[in-house]
Amino acid sequence: MFQIGRNIVAELRRIPDYRVVGRVTAVLGLLVEIGGVEGALSVGDRCKVKRRDGKAVICEVVGFRNERALLMPFGILDGIGIGCEVELGDTQPQVYPDESWLGRVVNAFGEPVDGKGPLSEGNRPYPIRNMPPSAHSRQRVAGKIDLGIRAMNTFLTCCRGQRMGIFAGSGVGKSSLLSMMTRHTTSDVSVVGLIGERGREAREFIEDDLGEEGLRRSVVVVATSDEPPLMRRQAAYMTMALSEYFRDVGRDVLCMMDSVTRFAMAQREISLSVGEPPASKGYTPTVFAELPRLLERAGPGGPGQGSITGLFTVLVDGDDHNEPISDAVRGILDGHVVLDRAIAEQGRYPAINILRSVSRTMPGCNNEQENQIVSRARQLLATYEDMAELIRLGAYRKGTDPKVDEAIHYFPLIEEFLKQRKTECTRLNEGYVELARRLDLLAEQPEEQTPANGQPAAQTEQAAQQPAAASPQQPAAAAEMPAARPAPPPSTGPKINRGPKVHSRSKRENGKDLNEAKRALRQDGNDAPGGASE
Numbered sequence: 001m002f003q004i005g006r007n008i009v010a011e012l013r014r015i016p017d018y019r020v021v022g023r024v025t026a027v028l029g030l031l032v033e034i035g036g037v038e039g040a041l042s043v044g045d046r047c048k049v050k051r052r053d054g055k056a057v058i059c060e061v062v063g064f065r066n067e068r069a070l071l072m073p074f075g076i077l078d079g080i081g082i083g084c085e086v087e088l089g090d091t092q093p094q095v096y097p098d099e100s101w102l103g104r105v106v107n108a109f110g111e112p113v114d115g116k117g118p119l120s121e122g123n124r125p126y127p128i129r130n131m132p133p134s135a136h137s138r139q140r141v142a143g144k145i146d147l148g149i150r151a152m153n154t155f156l157t158c159c160r161g162q163r164m165g166i167f168a169g170s171g172v173g174k175s176s177l178l179s180m181m182t183r184h185t186t187s188d189v190s191v192v193g194l195i196g197e198r199g200r201e202a203r204e205f206i207e208d209d210l211g212e213e214g215l216r217r218s219v220v221v222v223a224t225s226d227e228p229p230l231m232r233r234q235a236a237y238m239t240m241a242l243s244e245y246f247r248d249v250g251r252d253v254l255c256m257m258d259s260v261t262r263f264a265m266a267q268r269e270i271s272l273s274v275g276e277p278p279a280s281k282g283y284t285p286t287v288f289a290e291l292p293r294l295l296e297r298a299g300p301g302g303p304g305q306g307s308i309t310g311l312f313t314v315l316v317d318g319d320d321h322n323e324p325i326s327d328a329v330r331g332i333l334d335g336h337v338v339l340d341r342a343i344a345e346q347g348r349y350p351a352i353n354i355l356r357s358v359s360r361t362m363p364g365c366n367n368e369q370e371n372q373i374v375s376r377a378r379q380l381l382a383t384y385e386d387m388a389e390l391i392r393l394g395a396y397r398k399g400t401d402p403k404v405d406e407a408i409h410y411f412p413l414i415e416e417f418l419k420q421r422k423t424e425c426t427r428l429n430e431g432y433v434e435l436a437r438r439l440d441l442l443a444e445q446p447e448e449q450t451p452a453n454g455q456p457a458a459q460t461e462q463a464a465q466q467p468a469a470a471s472p473q474q475p476a477a478a479a480e481m482p483a484a485r486p487a488p489p490p491s492t493g494p495k496i497n498r499g500p501k502v503h504s505r506s507k508r509e510n511g512k513d514l515n516e517a518k519r520a521l522r523q524d525g526n527d528a529p530g531g532a533s534e
């Protein structure tokens with residue numbers, strides 16, 4: 001009650017005693033120049049520019065030139081001309097989120113856009129452009145978060161308060177992966193920012209991907225690609241402000257943004273309009289200053305608060321993972337998930353390239369057995385990847401290297417594990433058990449062996465001990481892992497596509513070791529298929 005009273009007093013203080021009015025002196029592109037009130041304005045302030053028809057367009061101060069203030073609109077500039085009246089608005093835009101916003105869709109101003117009626121406001125203001133909390137006041141990133149995606153949960157485990165980027169070229173499955181995680185996560189609350197995406201996608205995301213169940217514990221902030229850059233940029237800030245509200249009331253928030261690149265593009269449009277010189281690929285220095293200010297707002301909260309786990313998609317321009325925005329974002333975040341077009345083209349979704357993706361909280365958040373399962377799978381994938389070209393061309397002869405034989409055997413099994421339909425969900429512990437089972441690190445667990453205490457059989461530690469318990473002669477699963485396993489018999493061998501048969505080459509290479517085969521292949525270079533028909 002006391003808090004509400006204090007808020008009312010604070011609000012009353014914010015009501016100005018007088019009206020300050022300026023005039024439009026020029027309009028150029030997206031910019032409105034105003035005179036008469038420059039002394040009363042600073043960058044980030046809001047103004048209302050009155051159109052000729054009497055309606056107002058909300059604008060934000062984005063700079064100053066020749067002692068005039070430069071404004072950009074949150075709407076369209078039609079109907080604004082020289083001499084139009086400009087009234088000063090909020091100096092620090094704020095939003096008053098509330099628990100009842102869960103299940104709702106809002107725009108960059110926090111106004112409802114879902115046709116479900118007005119939103120009730122909370123009693124604590126949250127600045128839309130807040131500063132990230134200081135590093136020493138934050139708790140540490142800890143405790144795994146279940147995202148419901150096998151590949152993520154096991155190979156790229158994400159912890160509460162961690163910030164991860166999902167990097168991919170266009171159409172490789174970023175939004176789909178994000179929507180899967182929103183639907184399947186076990187986190188308390190999701191705040192989803194759809195920034196600069198297509199209008200069609202926003203609706204599909206809310207109705208199909210999120211569904212009623214997902215929406216009930218989410219707030220969605222939408223600014224589609226047709227909206228002005230200020231709206232798109234502010235939608236990203238709004239997403240963070242709403243996440244901060246839920247964090248402060250002790251919730252573990254999953255904050256997702258699709259995409260950070262559109263935020264950067266919006267900032268680029270704004271900066272270029274004001275005349276800021278571009279630095280890299282047209283992106284201005286302000287873009288690179290704003291990115292950490294935005295992304296750092298996600299993370300663990302202070303004592304007694306919840307956390308904001310951030311998942312941010314990054315559109316990788318031209319599939320070049322070293323383009324400036326990808327590079328900058330990768331440096332700020334605590335992990336990156338790389339989606340690969342080549343994998344997507346094979347129809348394996350989510351198209352996560354495990355070997356190129358990293359979660360920086362791993363392996364610290366896993367127990368030893370989980371780490372061993374994952375590193376064993378990674379090692380098999382790496383061995384296969386190293387030899388993939390030779391295997392595909394049929395230039396690798398089975399039996400040459402037991403490690404490669406093993407990788408060939410397990411590769412399709414791991415690939416199958418990584419594949420996940422949109423509607424499918426795998427819980428955190430189930431993922432490790434399933435992966436261990438596929439890698440023959442676990443014996444199949446008969447149903448009657450389910451522990452009598454009712455604990456799920458999926459408890460990795462318990463399950464991993466099952467083989468040892470069942471057969472005392474056998475070493476425990478963990479002890480077995482590092483040992484090289486014998487290649488499986490041909491009948492149980494991999495069902496991989498070895499590509500076209502290369503009989504002549506196979507004969508010629510007969511007796512040579514693997515390195516010679518590799519060298520020969522390199523010499524052939526692009527002529528390899530031709531060589532095959534020799």
Ligand SMILES: Nc1ncnc2c1ncn2[C@@H]1O[C@H](COP(=O)(O)OP(=O)(O)OP(=O)(O)O)[C@@H](O)[C@H]1O
Binds near residue numbers: 171173175420422
């Ligand atoms: N888990 C999945 N299962 C089946 N298909 C999928 C899956 N994930 C993605 N896809 C396919 O990939 C296509 C593109 O996915 P999506 O729209 O998520 O890509 P995007 O990277 O967000 O694209 P854009 O860069 O255009 O935003 C989808 O239309 C769908 O056909």
Ligand SMILES: [Mg+2]
Binds near residue numbers: 197
């Ligand atoms: Mg998308």
